[in-house]
Amino acid sequence: MIKLSSKISVRPLQTGVLKGITISTSQRCYSTRNRIFTKNTNYFYTTNSSSNNQNQYNDKGNIKFWWTTAITTAVAGSLGFYFNDYMSQRHVDRSTSSIEDNNSQLYKSTLPVESTETLKYNTNKEELNQLIVDLKSVLENNNDNYTSSSSDLKQHSDSDFNTHHPTENQRPLIVLFPHSTEQVSKILKLCHDANVPVIPYSGGSSLEGHYLPTRYPTISIDISKFMDNIIKFDKTDLDVTVQGGLPWETLNDFLNNQGLLFGCDPGPGAQIAGCVANSCSGTNAYRYGTMKENILSLTVVLPDGTIIKTKKRPKKSSAGYNLNGLFCGSEGTLGIITEVVVKCHVKPKFENVVVVSFPSIAQAAACTSNITQEGIPVNAMELLDDNMMHLININDQTEKNDWVEKPTIFFKIGGNTKEILTELIKEMEKVSKKHEAINFEFAPDEDTVDELWEARKVALWSVLDSAKVLSKNAKIWTTDVAVPISKFSEIIRETKLEMNKSGLINAIAGHAGDGNFHAFIVYTNKEELQKCQVIVKNMVKRALDAEGTCTGEHGVGIGKRQFLLQELGQDPVDLMRKIKLAIDPKRIMNPDKIFTIDPNEPEYVDNEF
Numbered sequence: 171m172i173k174l175s176s177k178i179s180v181r182p183l184q185t186g187v188l189k190g191i192t193i194s195t196s197q198r199c200y201s202t203r204n205r206i207f208t209k210n211t212n213y214f215y216t217t218n219s220s221s222n223n224q225n226q227y228n229d230k231g232n233i234k235f236w237w238t239t240a241i242t243t244a245v246a247g248s249l250g251f252y253f254n255d256y257m258s259q260r261h262v263d264r265s266t267s268s269i270e271d272n273n274s275q276l277y278k279s280t281l282p283v284e285s286t287e288t289l290k291y292n293t294n295k296e297e298l299n300q301l302i303v304d305l306k307s308v309l310e311n312n313n314d315n316y317t318s319s320s321s322d323l324k325q326h327s328d329s330d331f332n333t334h335h336p337t338e339n340q341r342p343l344i345v346l347f348p349h350s351t352e353q354v355s356k357i358l359k360l361c362h363d364a365n366v367p368v369i370p371y372s373g374g375s376s377l378e379g380h381y382l383p384t385r386y387p388t389i390s391i392d393i394s395k396f397m398d399n400i401i402k403f404d405k406t407d408l409d410v411t412v413q414g415g416l417p418w419e420t421l422n423d424f425l426n427n428q429g430l431l432f433g434c435d436p437g438p439g440a441q442i443a444g445c446v447a448n449s450c451s452g453t454n455a456y457r458y459g460t461m462k463e464n465i466l467s468l469t470v471v472l473p474d475g476t477i478i479k480t481k482k483r484p485k486k487s488s489a490g491y492n493l494n495g496l497f498c499g500s501e502g503t504l505g506i507i508t509e510v511v512v513k514c515h516v517k518p519k520f521e522n523v524v525v526v527s528f529p530s531i532a533q534a535a536a537c538t539s540n541i542t543q544e545g546i547p548v549n550a551m552e553l554l555d556d557n558m559m560h561l562i563n564i565n566d567q568t569e570k571n572d573w574v575e576k577p578t579i580f581f582k583i584g585g586n587t588k589e590i591l592t593e594l595i596k597e598m599e600k601v602s603k604k605h606e607a608i609n610f611e612f613a614p615d616e617d618t619v620d621e622l623w624e625a626r627k628v629a630l631w632s633v634l635d636s637a638k639v640l641s642k643n644a645k646i647w648t649t650d651v652a653v654p655i656s657k658f659s660e661i662i663r664e665t666k667l668e669m670n671k672s673g674l675i676n677a678i679a680g681h682a683g684d685g686n687f688h689a690f691i692v693y694t695n696k697e698e699l700q701k702c703q704v705i706v707k708n709m710v711k712r713a714l715d716a717e718g719t720c721t722g723e724h725g726v727g728i729g730k731r732q733f734l735l736q737e738l739g740q741d742p743v744d745l746m747r748k749i750k751l752a753i754d755p756k757r758i759m760n761p762d763k764i765f766t767i768d769p770n771e772p773e774y775v776d777n778e779f
């Protein structure tokens with residue numbers, strides 16, 4: 171009893187869970203003792219009663235019996251006590267060790283970066299040489315299947331549009347061009363066994379330093395060269411199975427011929443695996459959803475070479491975890507996507523584009539919001555600000571060069587008859603007038619539809635052209651945020667004020683229907699770059715304060731890691747890290763992207779330039 175109570179007095183100092191263990195242990199000790207004691211008691215009574223009934227023991231015999239019984243009872247009792255004590259001690263030991271275990275990171279639901287070990291990859295020259303020999307052998311020692319030319323290595327590290335650029339030394343060792351999922355699996359297994367990081371690459375159109383090789387050594391795996399086929403098209407089911415390296419425009423051309431379309435339209439040259447990895451969208455997302463909503467199934471090679479298929483092809487499934495959702499937006503940090511089954515959408519038989527200009531962003535935004543609330547079915551609502559309209563005019567990017575230089579919304583509408591479109595246009599004109607539109611036009615015939623939409627499509631090139639006039643070293647900072655629709659116009663207004671005040675060339679294009687907008691800012695030197703960084707930080711802060719997100723469609727890469735942390739807080743990001751390390755314990759997949767994975771991350775990893 172003393173022992174028990176002394177244990178009780180010690181243990182409540184521990185956690186609530188431990189208190190629970192203490193109590194149940196104590197109860198078990200008591201009940202075990204009671205059981206032993208009761209057993210002896212029963213034996214005693216039974217013997218006693220038997221002696222009484224049969225009267226076969228004399229006094230001496232009775233004394234001998236009592237002594238024997240007493241000694242047996244004492245020995246059994248002591249043994250029982252010590253056994254019991256031993257067991258309870260063992261229990262204590264076990265619970266003590268589970269106390270330690272419970273405190274260990276293994277049993278935690280999240281994983282702060284401080285609880286991970288410093289990243290160390292294999293830098294042994296001989297072993298790396300052997301790895302390269304083995305990788306080339308997987309690709310049949312054919313020079314078409316890999317490259318180490320400096321221009322190819324550079325192309326697989328950076329692009330003009332990136333917000334973060336690598337140093338001269340940050341290059342992959344080699345770029346591999348596999349032909350099949352099986353080859354990707356063999357490549358990953360070799361890199362995994364050798365403890366060498368890998369960066370997947372598709373179209374290279376991502377913007378936040380997504381494929382920047384932060385670590386030495388790095389192997390780049392580019393699936394665009396040979397894994398760009400359409401595998402299976404099912405018109406009845408309205409889905410298509412493609413290899414990950416297929417450009418989205420090629421898929422769209424194929425589907426167009428079938429009277430269908432692909433729901434997303436990101437940057438030119440982006441490929442389906444890159445679209446999934448970055449959870450992309452584009453102008454069509456308002457009507458057809460983002461990439462997340464357009465995936466039916468994925469084939470993914472995990473870091474150790476395991477090949478998985480996330481689902482079959484049904485339009486809906488509640489079978490298990492949503493692995494499509496896990497890999498969509500994983501930015502190459504969890505595995506390599508080699509095949510994708512995507513939804514196809516039926517193209518409207520007739521389409522038109524309506525272009526409406528407004529005195530202010532606020533009026534333009536209010537009009538789009540009103541059109542949504544009225545239930546007028548439009549397929550896209552794209553906003554270009556006054557600066558953007560001016561840049562399109564002066565750079566002759568479209569046949570028409572007399573656009574009204576005011577905030578302008580480009581609406582895409584569709585229907586199965588011309589009459590439906592005429593009705594829609596009438597309704598839109600009514601709503602636009604209510605919001606003081608200063609110009610309202612639409613394509614008079616089918617040929618001019620594309621011409622009107624062209625202005626939306628060339629927006630970025632117009633900014634780029636203006637930048638090049640300033641200096642051939644000029645670069646563009648392209649970034650995006652998204653907010654609830656009700657906050658859309660206010661955030662843009664404040665961001666525009668700050669951008670215009672900076673004196674830097676700038677413009678805004680927004681997917682108004684989704685509350686998502688892009689800022690384009692030109693810089694030509696370090697000082698201007700620093701101005702850009704401040705503008706972007708403030709723009710993200712405004713979006714987060716307005717319950718928005720630091721990126722609506724471009725993703726996090728290396729450029730927005732700190733913003734993700736500001737947006738979600740520590741625990742959700744620690745959960746992402748926990749998931750990452752469960753799938754990729756060696757941390758070889760696209761290191762340092764989305765969140766930090768090294769408690770002692772070297773400064774050069776995020777050089778902010």
Ligand SMILES: Cc1cc2nc3c(=O)[nH]c(=O)nc-3n(C[C@H](O)[C@H](O)[C@H](O)COP(=O)(O)OP(=O)(O)OC[C@H]3O[C@@H](n4cnc5c(N)ncnc54)[C@H](O)[C@@H]3O)c2cc1C
Pocket residue numbers: 331369370371372373374375376377380381393414435436437438439440441442443444445446447448449450451452453501502503505506507508630723724725760763
């Ligand atoms: C001019 C321009 C306009 C743009 N407009 C839009 C827009 O309107 N909407 C939009 O959403 N985006 C837009 N973007 C951004 C970009 O096009 C998208 O982020 C696109 O999804 C990137 O695809 P990608 O094939 O180029 O991928 P990449 O740039 O090659 O890679 C992107 C990320 O995915 C990873 N990755 C690549 N391949 C694989 C794979 N097979 N498996 C796993 N991970 C992989 C990479 O490691 C990297 O982290 C634009 C970009 C540009 C340059």
